[in-house]
Each structure stands twice: as structure tokens, then as C-alpha cells.
Amino acid sequence: MAAIDDSRPIFIQIAELVESEIVAGTLAEESQVPSTNEFAAYYRINPATAAKGVNLLVERGILYKKRGIGMFVATGAREKLMANRRSAFQKQYVQPLAREARKLGINAEQLAGMIHESLTTEASEGSVL
Amino acid sequence: MNNAPAPAIEVRNLRKSYRELDALDGVSLTLEAGRIYGLLGRNGAGKTTLMSILTGQGFPSSGEALIFGHSPYENDEILAKICFIRESQKYPDDFNARQAFKAAALFFANWDQDLADRLVTDFALPMKRSIKKLSRGQLSAVGVIIGMAARAEVTFFDEPYLGLDAVARQIFYDRLLEDFALYPRTIVLSSHLIDEIANLLEHVVVIDKGRIMLDEDAESLRGSAVAVTGSREKVDSFINGHQVLHRDSMGSLASVTIKARLGETERAMAAELGLELSAVPLQQLVVRTTMAGLQNDNNESVEVLK
Numbered sequence: 001m002a003a004i005d006d007s008r009p010i011f012i013q014i015a016e017l018v019e020s021e022i023v024a025g026t027l028a029e030e031s032q033v034p035s036t037n038e039f040a041a042y043y044r045i046n047p048a049t050a051a052k053g054v055n056l057l058v059e060r061g062i063l064y065k066k067r068g069i070g071m072f073v074a075t076g077a078r079e080k081l082m083a084n085r086r087s088a089f090q091k092q093y094v095q096p097l098a099r100e101a102r103k104l105g106i107n108a109e110q111l112a113g114m115i116h117e118s119l120t121t122e123a124s125e126g127s128v129l
Numbered sequence: 130m131n132n133a134p135a136p137a138i139e140v141r142n143l144r145k146s147y148r149e150l151d152a153l154d155g156v157s158l159t160l161e162a163g164r165i166y167g168l169l170g171r172n173g174a175g176k177t178t179l180m181s182i183l184t185g186q187g188f189p190s191s192g193e194a195l196i197f198g199h200s201p202y203e204n205d206e207i208l209a210k211i212c213f214i215r216e217s218q219k220y221p222d223d224f225n226a227r228q229a230f231k232a233a234a235l236f237f238a239n240w241d242q243d244l245a246d247r248l249v250t251d252f253a254l255p256m257k258r259s260i261k262k263l264s265r266g267q268l269s270a271v272g273v274i275i276g277m278a279a280r281a282e283v284t285f286f287d288e289p290y291l292g293l294d295a296v297a298r299q300i301f302y303d304r305l306l307e308d309f310a311l312y313p314r315t316i317v318l319s320s321h322l323i324d325e326i327a328n329l330l331e332h333v334v335v336i337d338k339g340r341i342m343l344d345e346d347a348e349s350l351r352g353s354a355v356a357v358t359g360s361r362e363k364v365d366s367f368i369n370g371h372q373v374l375h376r377d378s379m380g381s382l383a384s385v386t387i388k389a390r391l392g393e394t395e396r397a398m399a400a401e402l403g404l405e406l407s408a409v410p411l412q413q414l415v416v417r418t419t420m421a422g423l424q425n426d427n428n429e430s431v432e433v434l435k
Binding site: 037 | 164165302303306307309310311313324327328329330331347348349351352393397400401403408409410411412
């Protein structure tokens with residue numbers, strides 16, 4: 001389970017954790033998410049901070065509130081998050097990869113080969129770390 | 130709630146001078162009700178003096194200290210809403226923990242005996258042994274239990290964990306959060322163990338040499354500084370124009386902490402320059418800010434925080 005650190009705003013980290021659970025499918029659409037007090041107790045953070053993280057996802061349409069019951073994952077949330085992540089993928093992963101490759105003198109062809117190899121072996125082995 | 134009630138705590142230009150020392154040197158603060166505040170600072174910074182005045186146990190030399198809009202001094206109605214647990218809390222000599230809790234139950238209207246009982250079990254506190262014969266950690270546990278079970282509207286914990294081991298401190302933090310979630314109230318945690326309590330806090334006040342160095346929401350502090358590491362020339366050109374909180378260098382390498390939230394363009398630029406960017410935890414940020422503030426003291430006063 002990912003840990004919270006205090007080097008970035010915690011409410012953003014909480015929002016990201018929930019998003020990751022949704023993308024991974026552990027939090028299914030239309031299922032209930034933990035209450036802010038449960039988040040606070042579990043991650044040992046201030047309840048107001050946990051609430052801020054959950055509200056961020058409500059604003060983005062990822063979660064919605066059922067009065068008197070709690071927070072739920074919106075239908076379509078997973079696809080929305082995946083689309084966001086796909087559009088951030090190049091900046092977040094490919095550019096740093098390319099930068100490091102250049103530094104080490106790995107050319108485009110070699111890099112492509114490595115990526116291809118990783119994609120195929122990971123697919124056959126499952127995502128083992 | 131939006132009726133703009135008096136803040137839980139309001140301090141205006143508070144001074145407290147002893148013969149040769151200004152323990153508080155013009156402190157102004159407003160703490161809202163229903164939040165957990167961290168009052169952070171080094172030993173001797175003025176934390177305890179401030180809390181003593183706020184709880185009616187000391188006089189200011191000048192200025193005002195108000196709880197819910199009223200001075201606490203000899204004000205029973207206000208004092209009944211306040212619980213102050215000191216680092217070395219004193220109890221009557223022949224008391225055991227049970228008697229101390231009984232006395233607290235009489236004084237605090239919101240006292241929750243069930244919570245006290247649960248905490249006694251959590252801390253494995255011997256109830257019948259005379260308080261005088263308790264270990265340092267057990268003595269701290271008595272204070273922590275009173276401070277929590279009192280459910281006072283304003284609770285001050287002054288370094289409450291002396292002698293408590295890491296496990297017992299974690300029990301304290303966990304129970305405090307649980308209970309605060311159910312019964313929100315104003316809690317001021319004074320501590321120098323910043324990293325341990327950082328995630329509990331909604332707002333951070335740093336005091337040093339009797340002055341407020343920092344008074345900011347914890348969430349806006351988190352990520353408000355970044356450490357830039359790399360070859361000195363490149364670091365220097367990159368940080369140009371930013372406020373420097375700290376600088377380390379080793380040979381041609383430099384690591385400089387700047388007060389800045391970098392955007393994507395700046396991050397990409399740092400990466401292109403081969404500079405390493407690393408996040409600065411709250412503990413370090415507080416230390417750096419405090420030290421930067423002290424250095425600026427000698428020059429003309431620079432606005433450090435914004």
C-alpha cells in the first residue's frame with residue numbers, strides 16, 4: 001500500500017491513491033469509497049485534509065455523493081482517468097526515458113528494442129516487480 | 130458555523146518579558162475552532178510561555194490573549210473549556226491515576242470515561258500505583274489520557290510524550306485522530322518532533338525566540354519548496370530570482386533549497402540541464418524557514434514567508 005509523505009500536499013496524494021485504485025479496478029464504478037474519517041485513520045492524516053482530497057475528485061466528476069450514504073465512484077470514471085493518464089504518458093514516462101537514454105548513448109533503435117522486449121516479457125510473465 | 134463566531138484563540142501583540150529575556154516578543158495569532166494546530170519550535174522558543182498565558186496560568190507583560198473572545202484569566206467559564214497538559218504535569222502527591230481521572234471527570238463537563246478506560250488499556254497504565262511511583266512514560270500517559278478524555282473545546286498538549294516509546298506515541302496520535310474525527314475541537318500540539326506529527330496538522334505555527342516565524346496551512350506548505358541539486362553553475366542559473374532557504378555545496382556540486390512551486394516547463398528545463406529536483410519534507414521546510422528567518426534578522430527585515 002502506497003504511503004503518504006509530507007513533501008507534497010496530502011490531499012493531492014489521497015486523490016491520486018483513489019484514482020489509482022479506480023484505474024486498477026479495485027474500486028469499481030458505482031462502488032462506495034471509504035469515508036473521510038476512514039481515510040484519515042488509515043493514512044494517519046488530518047480528517048479535513050482527507051476530505052479535501054475526496055472533494056477534489058467530486059469536483060472532477062470521478063466521485064459523487066449520495067446524500068446520507070457516502071461517496072461513490074461515478075460511472076465512466078475509469079475511462080476518464082485512463083484517458084488522462086494516456087495523455088500524460090509521454091511527458092511523464094517517455095521523455096525522461098529518452099533523456100536518460102541519450103545520456104547513456106542508447107540510440108532510438110536500441111531503445112525501441114528494449115521497450116518491445118519489456119512489453120512482451122511482462123505480458124507473458126504478468127507484471128511481476 | 131459561518132456566523133463568524135469568535136476564533137478559538139486570538140493573540141494580539143503579546144509580550145512577556147522576564148528580567149533579561151523577551152520570552153514573547155510581539156506575538157499575534159488567530160486560531161480557528163475545530164482544527165488541529167501544530168505549535169512548533171525549539172526548546173526555549175516561547176511555546177510554553179504562550180500556552181501558559183492562553184490558559185490563564187500566566188500574565189502577559191503587554192498585549193492580549195483571548196479564548197473565544199474572552200480573557201481566560203480568573204474566568205471560570207472560559208477555563209472550564211480549556212485543557213492544558215504540560216510536559217511535566219503535576220498531580221497531588223498521594224494520587225493514583227484513578228483518582229487523577231476522577232478529579233478530571235469532575236472538572237471537565239465533556240469527560241468521557243469510556244474513552245479514558247480504553248486509553249488506560251491501550252497504554253497499559255497501572256491505575257492503583259501512586260503517580261509518584263510511575264515511570265516517566267506512564268506519567269505522560271496519565272496526561273495524554275486526561276487531555277483526550279476531557280474533550281475540552283480547546284486542548285493544549287505541551288510536548289506530551291516525554292518517556293513514551295515510539296509505539297505508545299503512535300497510539301496517542303492514532304487515538305487523537307480517531308477521537309478528533311468524531312468530536313472535532315481545537316487542539317494545539319506543541320512539539321519539536323515535527324516529522325511525527327506533521328500529517329496530523331491542519332495548520333502550522335512556528336515560533337522562535339518569542340516571535341512567530343511561520344503561520345500557514347500545512348497543506349499549502351507541503352510542496353512549497355524544492356531542493357535543486359547539480360553542478361553549481363547550472364544550479365545557480367536555474368534558481369536565479371527565487372528565494373533561497375538553504376544552500377549546501379560540495380566541490381563543484383551544489384544543492385539549494387528554494388521557496389518555489391515549479392511548473393511543468395521549469396521541471397522540464399531542470400531535467401534538460403541535468404538537475405535533480407527533490408521534494409522537501411515539512412520538517413526540513415520548517416527548519417530551513419526558521420533559519421532563513423533568523424539570518425534575515427540581521428539584515429533588514431525581509432518578508433520570508435510569502
